[in-house]
Amino acid sequence: MSDKNGSFEPRIVAFLCRWCSYAGADLAGVSRMQYPPNVIPMRVNCSGRVDAGAVMKALEKGADAVLIGGCHPGDCHYVSGNYKTRRRIILLKRALSEVGIDPRRVHLEWISASEGGKFQKTITSYVDLIRSLGPSPVGLAKGQDSGSEETEKVAVGVADAE
Amino acid sequence: MATPRIGVFVCRCGLNIERTVDTQVVADALAEHPGVAHADVYDYMCSDPGQVKIKDAIVEHRLTGIVVAACSPSMHEPTFRRAAAEVGMNPYLVEMANIREHCSWVHDDRGDATEKAVRITRTMIEKVKGNHPLEDVQIDHVDKCLVIGGGIAGIQAALDVAEAGFEVLLVEKEPTLGGHMAQLSETFPTLDCSQCILTPKMVEASRHPNITVHTYSEVLDVSGYVGNYTVKIRKNPTYVDPEKCNLCGDCTEVCPESTKSEFERGLAERKAIYIPFQQAIPSSYTLDEKTCLGLHPLRCSECQKVCEPGAIDYDMVPEILEEEVAAIIVATGYDPYPILNLAEYGAGDVPDVIDGLQFERLLSASGPTGGEVRRPSDGRVPKKVVFVQCAGSRDPENHNSYCSKICCMYTAKHALLYRHAVHDGEATVFYIDVRAGGKGYEEFIQNATEEERIRYLRGKVARIFREGEQVKVWGVDTISGKRVDLDADLVVLATSMDPHPTTEAITKTLKISCGGEGFLKEAHPKLRPVESLTAGVFVAGAGQGPKDIPESVAQASGAAAKAIALLAQEKLTHSPEVVSIDEEVCGGCGVCVGMCPYGALSLNGAGVAECNEVLCESCGTCVSACPTGAAQLKNLTDDQVREMIEVALANV
Numbered sequence: 122m123s124d125k126n127g128s129f130e131p132r133i134v135a136f137l138c139r140w141c142s143y144a145g146a147d148l149a150g151v152s153r154m155q156y157p158p159n160v161i162p163m164r165v166n167c168s169g170r171v172d173a174g175a176v177m178k179a180l181e182k183g184a185d186a187v188l189i190g191g192c193h194p195g196d197c198h199y200v201s202g203n204y205k206t207r208r209r210i211i212l213l214k215r216a217l218s219e220v221g222i223d224p225r226r227v228h229l230e231w232i233s234a235s236e237g238g239k240f241q242k243t244i245t246s247y248v249d250l251i252r253s254l255g256p257s258p259v260g261l262a263k264g265q266d267s268g269s270e271e272t273e274k275v276a277v278g279v280a281d282a283e
Numbered sequence: 284m285a286t287p288r289i290g291v292f293v294c295r296c297g298l299n300i301e302r303t304v305d306t307q308v309v310a311d312a313l314a315e316h317p318g319v320a321h322a323d324v325y326d327y328m329c330s331d332p333g334q335v336k337i338k339d340a341i342v343e344h345r346l347t348g349i350v351v352a353a354c355s356p357s358m359h360e361p362t363f364r365r366a367a368a369e370v371g372m373n374p375y376l377v378e379m380a381n382i383r384e385h386c387s388w389v390h391d392d393r394g395d396a397t398e399k400a401v402r403i404t405r406t407m408i409e410k411v412k413g414n415h416p417l418e419d420v421q422i423d424h425v426d427k428c429l430v431i432g433g434g435i436a437g438i439q440a441a442l443d444v445a446e447a448g449f450e451v452l453l454v455e456k457e458p459t460l461g462g463h464m465a466q467l468s469e470t471f472p473t474l475d476c477s478q479c480i481l482t483p484k485m486v487e488a489s490r491h492p493n494i495t496v497h498t499y500s501e502v503l504d505v506s507g508y509v510g511n512y513t514v515k516i517r518k519n520p521t522y523v524d525p526e527k528c529n530l531c532g533d534c535t536e537v538c539p540e541s542t543k544s545e546f547e548r549g550l551a552e553r554k555a556i557y558i559p560f561q562q563a564i565p566s567s568y569t570l571d572e573k574t575c576l577g578l579h580p581l582r583c584s585e586c587q588k589v590c591e592p593g594a595i596d597y598d599m600v601p602e603i604l605e606e607e608v609a610a611i612i613v614a615t616g617y618d619p620y621p622i623l624n625l626a627e628y629g630a631g632d633v634p635d636v637i638d639g640l641q642f643e644r645l646l647s648a649s650g651p652t653g654g655e656v657r658r659p660s661d662g663r664v665p666k667k668v669v670f671v672q673c674a675g676s677r678d679p680e681n682h683n684s685y686c687s688k689i690c691c692m693y694t695a696k697h698a699l700l701y702r703h704a705v706h707d708g709e710a711t712v713f714y715i716d717v718r719a720g721g722k723g724y725e726e727f728i729q730n731a732t733e734e735e736r737i738r739y740l741r742g743k744v745a746r747i748f749r750e751g752e753q754v755k756v757w758g759v760d761t762i763s764g765k766r767v768d769l770d771a772d773l774v775v776l777a778t779s780m781d782p783h784p785t786t787e788a789i790t791k792t793l794k795i796s797c798g799g800e801g802f803l804k805e806a807h808p809k810l811r812p813v814e815s816l817t818a819g820v821f822v823a824g825a826g827q828g829p830k831d832i833p834e835s836v837a838q839a840s841g842a843a844a845k846a847i848a849l850l851a852q853e854k855l856t857h858s859p860e861v862v863s864i865d866e867e868v869c870g871g872c873g874v875c876v877g878m879c880p881y882g883a884l885s886l887n888g889a890g891v892a893e894c895n896e897v898l899c900e901s902c903g904t905c906v907s908a909c910p911t912g913a914a915q916l917k918n919l920t921d922d923q924v925r926e927m928i929e930v931a932l933a934n935v
Contacts, residue, residue, distance in 0.1 A: 134931055140816060147355045150384025158395040161402050161931040162385050163924075164356070170903030170916065175924050183932045196796050198816055199902035200880035209907065235798075235808075241389075 131185035131251040133160045135244075136175070138168045140198035141233050142190025148237030156244040159251075160188065168192070168229070169202025173213045176227055185257040186226040188247055190240075193231040203231070221274030223254055287412045288320035290346040291404065292337055293382075294328035294353035300387040303396040309352065309382070312401045312935065318412050320344050329359050334366040341370050348376040348411035352404040354383040373416030375859065375918060380404040398935045405930040413923035417859035420896045424510030424609040424855050426450060428846050431502055431789060432614035434462020435481060435832060436824025436839040438488045440612045443843030445493035449850045452606055453488060454516055455498045456785065457545075459563035460485045462616055466546060468646035468654075470832060471696040472727035478562060478649065485564040497604070498565060505792050508881070508898060509819030510609045510855040520599035522578065523556070525567035527594035530558070534568060534586035534595065542574045544651075548641045550659060551651035556586045556595075560649060570595070610819045610846040611793065613803055614839060615786050617825035620675035620683065620779035627681075628674060628776055629747040634660040635754050635771075636747055638674075638778045639693055646700050656704045658773045661752070665772030668701055669756050670694045670712045671744050675779035677715060683779045685800055688829040690777035691718045695731040697775060702735045711738045711769060713758055721831070740767060747774055780829040795820050803827045813842040821845050860918045861899040862906065864892045869913035875905035884914075 137143040143164050149156070165171060168191030176187045189210065191203040206229060214224035230243050258275040293310045295301040306324045314322040321344040325333050328351055340346065349372070351363045356379040364374035382400040390396040426449055430441045433455030441453045459465070465485075467477035489496050497518055504515040534556045544553035546560055555574035558567070576583040578597040587595040622630040622638045629636045635658045637645075648654035658665045672694050675682040691714070698710040717739070719725045731737050744758040756769040782801040790797050795815040796804045803822040806814040813821050821842035824835040849855070862883070864875075869891040876884045876892065883898035884905060892914065903916045912921055 132932055134928060144357065147357060147381075147384040150355070150388040153388050155391060156389055158386075158390045158392070158399045161399065161406065162381070163406055163927060163931070164381075165903065165919070166916075167902035167904060170907055170919070172907035172921075174921065175928065178925050179928045179932070182929050184928075198796075199900060199904065200794055202880070202902050202904045205878065205904050205907070 129252060129256055131159050131248060131256070132183060133186045133188055133248065133251060134179040134184045135160045135162045135188040135190060136165050136168070136171045137162050137190040138192060138198070138202075139164055139166050141192035141196065142168070142230075142240065144234035145190070145232040145236045145240040148234065149240040150237075152237045154237055154241040156241045157248040159248045160244050167197070167199045167202035168206040169197075169199060171206060171209075173209060173216075176213060180222070180226065180257060180259050183257070183260045185254075185260075186228065186247070186251045188243070189227070189229045190232045190243075191229065193233055196233060221271055222258060223271060225250060225254065226257060285347065287318040288345055288347045289318050289408055289411055290337070290340050290344060290349040291319055291322040291408065292328050292333075292340075292349065292351045292353075293322070293324045293404070294333070294351065295324065295326050296353060296383055296387075297326060300353070300383050303387040303390055303393050304382055304400045305393060305397045306400075308397050309400045309404065313404055313408065316405060316408055316930075319408060320346060328353050329362055334362070337363065338366055338370045341367060341372050346372070348372075348378075348414060350378050350380055350404060350407045350411055352380040352382045352400065352407075354379070355381045355385075375417040376411060376414050378407045378411050378414070380407040401935050402931050405933075406927040409926040409930050410919070410923050413920060413926065414918045417917060419856035420859050420861070422508075422510050422855040422857055422897050424850075424852075425607045426850055427452065427606065427608045428850060429454065429502075429512070429514055429606070429608040429611045430614060431611065432462070432616055432824065432826065433457070433460035433488075433496070433498065434614060434616045434824060434835075435464045435484070436616065436826075436835040437462070437612070437614035438484050439836045439839035440614060440823050440843040440846075441488055441494050442484065442491065443840050444612075444846055444850070445491045447843075447847045447850070449493065449847065451494045452514075452516070452608065453494055453496045454500050454502055455496070456501050457559070458499045458521060458569040459559050459565070460488060460496065460498060461560075461564070463640065464832060465560060465562075466548070466640055466647075467643050468648070468650070469696065469700060471692045472721075472723040474696070474700075482562045485562070489564045496565070499569065502789065502792060503603070505611070505794075507607075509817075509849070509857075512608050512611060512819065514606050514608055514611075516604045516606065518602040518604060520572075520601055521567065522570035522572070522595060522597060522599050523568045524594045524596060525565045527592045528567040529592050529594075530566055530568075531591065533589040533591070537585040537589050539583065539585065540574050540576055542571070547644050547651050548638070550637075550641055550644055567594075610821065610849050612821045612823055612839075612842045612846055613789060613793065613795070613815070613826060614822075614824040614842075615783045615789055615803070615826040617780045617829070618783050620781050622776065622778060624682065625674055625776060625778070627746055628671065628744065628774070629749065629754070630776065633747065633749045633754055633774070635665075635749075636774045636776065638776050639690070639697065640778075642697050642775045646697070646704070654704075656701055663772065664705055664708075666705065666707065667709045667769070667771045668698075668711070668773045668775060669754075669769055669771040670698055670710065670775045670777060671747075672712065672714045672777045673779075674776035683781070683800065685779075685829070686718065687780040688718070689780065689831045692721070692724055692727070692831065694775075694777045695719075695728050695737070698737040699731045699735050702737065709738070710735075711740060711771075713740050713742055713744050715743070716741070721833075742767065780825060782826055786826055793817065793820055795822075813838055813845055819849060857897060858901055859896070860901050860916060861896045862894045862901070862903070862914055863917055864894055865913045865915065866891045868911050870911050872910060874908050874910065875914050878905045878908045880904070
């Protein structure tokens with residue numbers, strides 16, 4: 122998260138699978154499609170490589186949200202990695218709700234190598250969404266700066282964990 | 284591990300990066316990053332002087348790893364890895380930070396883009412710090428190639444690979460080689476007789492000492508990996524021994540059962556025991572089990588009784604062959620868009636509305652009418668023929684959205700051949716626009732419209748229906764804006780090209796992908812048009828997308844060249860960034876074993892997981908599933924990912 126000119130600018134980490142979403146992001150670049158700079162992309166071979174630990178780590182280290190990009194169902198370069206991710210993310214979202222983190226802070230999107238436009242739209246709308254959700258309660262809770270209900274609930278969790 | 288000494292090389296890419304990213308600021312910021320021993324900026328890192336700069340720095344600063352902050356790794360990763368290897372650095376200690384496609388090209392605020400470039404590059408610095416030098420995995424391979432599909436593309440690919448000295452298995456599911464090209468009368472733009480140019484190739488393929496042809500056969504299963512695929516092929520029984528069959532045709536004469544001929548596209552009947560066409564390869568009859576009264580002497584056995592050489596054997600059973608191949612060329616071809624989907628054009632309801640491939644049979648000397656154009660309903664010679672282009676193409680609301688590419692040309696050819704056959708006949712063509720890109724194609728169309736007096740109407744047909752003996756065509760001329768009502772004797776729909784119905788199943792078997800339209804997907808639409816994303820599997824012909832004969836042949840030769848390049852290597856290599864299992868940590872739960880889509884993981888005698896590096900494709904899904912963290916991807920471990928996340932988010 123970063124505040125610039127007083128307004129909240131979310132900081133988002135994106136795990137992009139090499140064959141579809143990362144290539145889709147490349148295509149968005151080649152096509153000079155503009156989108157907000159809030160997302161730091163990281164390349165993984167398959168969305169199936171993205172484990173809950175990495176997502177939680179990102180949230181813990183101050184990410185306001187985590188985006189995961191994979192191949193469309195049926196198109197996974199590694200046959201079925203994206204299906205496994207889908208299941209894992211559903212579970213993870215449930216766990217996030219339990220600890221009081223808005224599950225929308227983790228998002229899985231299918232973006233193919235030919236969908237530069239979809240990549241652009243996804244980033245743009247997701248940054249807007251997270252901007253409207255406000256800073257991650259994890260970061261705020263660590264700073265003991267209680268504010269929203271989301272933050273208070275997480276503050277208890279963070280205190281317990283530490 | 285020794286203290287890392289990482290070099291960072293920030294590329295300006297002319298102005299491509301520099302315009303929105305202040306590369307000097309990036310380099311200065313990263314020079315301060317822990318572990319960075321050297322940071323530099325240059326106009327084009329990929330140029331020779333740029334590479335020399337990197338190589339010199341590796342030596343001078345005794346670097347332990349480098350990050351090139353430039354374009355997408357899909358562009359220049361091999362360039363920089365090779366350059367580093369030239370001065371003795373292990374290529375797996377070289378990484379790229381993508382600050383062009385993912386940063387400078389997609390942002391306009393220089394401050395924001397510069398900050399993001401720093402973050403992106405920092406993640407890659409952390410990755411390199413955790414990287415280990417690796418050696419490519421070496422794989423032995425067999426010397427055989429499988430070609431799936433015996434149309435012109437498959438035949439060409441098989442011949443090219445065989446000519447290079449490698450063994451080829453050519454598998455075709457129909458009883459003969461030839462594909463759709465065998466059904467064509469003449470080919471545009473030269474009007475050569477299709478069978479006359481195809482059949483020599485069919486014969487050559489069947490006689491070639493390096494080619495084994497399996498017709499009436501299907502690929503059931505493919506397992507393994509590049510260089511060592513195991514394929515299972517089912518050879519369906521034809522109930523006729525091709526060695527004994529002498530093509531006398533007595534069996535067909537006595538056979539009491541008939542069905543619509545696939546080869547004649549339903550315009551004629553064939554018997555249960557039949558040969559698709561006279562030049563079929565293998566030149567032998569096939570007994571179609573579904574149409575036959577029953578494969579038992581008590582049911583019928585007329586054909587067996589008259590077969591003098593005793594070629595008919597009702598006891599034949601499907602044969603399952605298992606073969607090892609190094610490479611696979613998929614040439615599954617196309618099928619015309621199902622005419623029954625075109626109800627607005629009366630298809631299925633009006634017998635004198637036919638598709639282009641049916642018209643080819645009517646034009647063909649070997650066809651059901653002996654080359655005379657006669658309409659299906661009453662056998663009369665049609666005096667007025669309407670050709671409808673884009674039937675099922677370029678119609679995203681109702682049918683296929685794409686252009687089928689060959690229909691403009693084959694319609695012009697149809698109209699022209701029709702005018703040659705019926706001199707007083709009128710030919711009218713409805714078109715959206717005429718696409719004639721190709722050598723001699725435009726001239727062919729010009730000739731058809733000007734010399735042959737074929738009427739081209741720019742417009743769409745709304746409805747086709749039957750009225751008495753006539754076919755009514757209602758449409759609109761979009762140039763004059765007027766409604767057009769035509770009476771026709773015959774309507775020929777230039778139907779769209781669909782991927783062959785078997786395509787989807789074969790892509791699942793091969794674990795390759797299809798594009799949105801169902802055609803085989805190539806690895807890169809421009810630069811890797813004959814490869815699939817699965818190593819060792821190549822694509823060719825109309826199965827990959829609508830194309831004409833010369834393009835299919837060219838792509839087939841391209842795919843063959845790729846397969847030959849693979850077969851000719853003494854050993855194949857495989858990325859070493861595979862999964863490793865920490866035996867000390869592994870609890871032997873076996874979760875990873877079930878996760879692996881390649882069967883690369885197993886539990887060994889000691890009860891811990893073990894990874895077969897040759898089979899592992901590095902997806903890492905087992906890493907995510909491993910409850911203990913024992914399974915790790917080399918050079919992208921959980922620890923590395925954590926460090927990368929941390930620096931991506933830390934303040935700049």
